[in-house]
Amino acid sequence: MPSSRSPWSKRSLTAQAMGHVDPITKGVVPPIHVATTYIRDEDNAYSSGFVYGRPDNATIREAEEVLAMLEEAEAGALLFSSGMAAATAVFQALDQGDHIVASKVMYWALRNWLMTEAVRWGLQVDFVETDNLDALAKAVQPGRTKLVWVETPSNPLWTITDIAAAAEIAHAAGARLAVDSTTASPVHTRPLTLGADIVMHAATKVLNGHSDVVAGALAGAKADAFWARIANIRKMQGAILGPFEAYLLMRGMRTLHVRTATQAKSALDLAQRFSAHPKVARVLYPGLPQHPGHDIAARQMENGFGYMLSIQVSEGEAAAIRTAARVGLWKRATSLGGVESLIEHRASIEGPGTPCPPDLLRLSTGIEDVEDLYRDLDEALRG
Known part of the structure; x- marks a missing residue:
């Protein structure tokens, strides 16, 4: 994205948080926008682009823009109140009866959620060693599997899944590939450029980097109906990140x-x-x-x-x-x-x-x- 939209590198753009400047004071650090409601125009429209705080916020948009740039995400990025909120929103966007193939070695809380809550909602989940491409290919069922979820490097064994190969397997079966790239960060790996459809981060971790924010993030390769459904889930469930937390996250990403x-x-x-x-x-x-x-x-x-x-x-x-x-x-x-x-x-x-x-x-x-x-x-x- 920097090569097509800016002459500056990702490191430079991240260090300056995309160059956002407060338009009123000209401060190099934009203010934290905490308003939850916004004035309508006289014609009853919202020319500012903001309506209500549950689905949208200016500070959150700024942090999302930085992450979308880092991940080269055409659809943009969505910030959530936690990594679990971000991850589960992807699964909640599926339909009852959909089949999921997921990494056997993965973040334990999400694995536990998939084994319990996801199954209660009618999702079918199989866990495999996704670093074994033969095992992954056998587990994916064409026409039935709708999502392949890969964590790489996987926590806590740090196994590596070939993202490009996993994307080929998923797409050949008509499924999407989502990658938990929390431990890699966009500095080390950009899954969307390797064929993934969605990348997830527990932004609590290295994206923030200071152990003072709980946050989650998704970045999407394409602004399709599935991505819109995820955004609507965040909106309807109120799972958006708070503006102060978004400010801290953006400050963390600068370094x-x-x-x-x-x-x-x-x-x-x-x-x-x-x-x-x-x-x-x-x-x-x-x-x-x-x-x-x-x-x-x-x-x-x-x-x-x-x-x-x-x-x-x-x-x-x-x-x-x-x-x-x-x-x-x-x-x-x-x-x-x-x-x-x-x-x-x-x-x-x-x-x-x-x-x-x-x-x-x-x-x-x-x-x-x-x-x-x-x-x-x-x-x-x-x-």
Whole structure:
């Protein structure tokens, strides 16, 4: 989009939030628009383009414009009150009886929703290892499957699905492809340019990057009837993001490129060093050549391989839990993508039925000194 609409790069446009300036004060940071209702014209029209706060807001539009630019989304972007609100809106836009194929390894809360609420609404869901294209092709049923949902890299094993190949499989069967690209971010992967129809972000994570906003986002390849239905679901259910949260999200996105560059560099450094650690049985990170999805990741990711990795502790589950208890700089907390580094024993969080190994620790790499991060976790592993 920058090449056709602006002479500036995506990094420059993001840093200046598309160059929005307050038309009244000329402030380089636009005001937060909190009004919920707007004046009609004398002819009963709304020449301002705004009617009511539930479906629309000027601050939200500005943040959506930045994200649409980053994702090269022809249909634009829609901000939601959470990542779950954004993701579930896509499934709610389907019809009763529609068949869905989804990644077996994915964000646990959404997987749980698909196994419970989606089924109660009459949707049929099959979970497969979408990094296995043969398994994906067998699971997709031409004429019946309406949506293929892929998370890549997948949380918390960081498996890689070939987005372009998955799009071909989905489209050949008459289905849409939606990609949860939360952990990649548009800095590392742009699924719409690889053939996806919709990309989803839990914007709470690296898009905001400061652990102070809960938000979700969708970006669409085409403004078709399905996209309009999703927008109407957001409107009717009141799932739009608040204006203050949209302002914070836009502020966070201004530093997205510099944050992700530091985080990805540190994550790769840590992955390489812990691969040789005597207390670590395995490191899961797509930037490592030994990762099963490395070659695909190298094709569809750019500017690094992201900020998320996991380690499997060689002495098992109890040792993993003890390690998490011993850290000082790493923070024992859920979520990911913030400027502070987080560590979590995911199997404890997800509970029975999780595909997460019990010896696994999920690491979200922040922007701290990488030597401090390594030393802290090394000492915790060694006890």
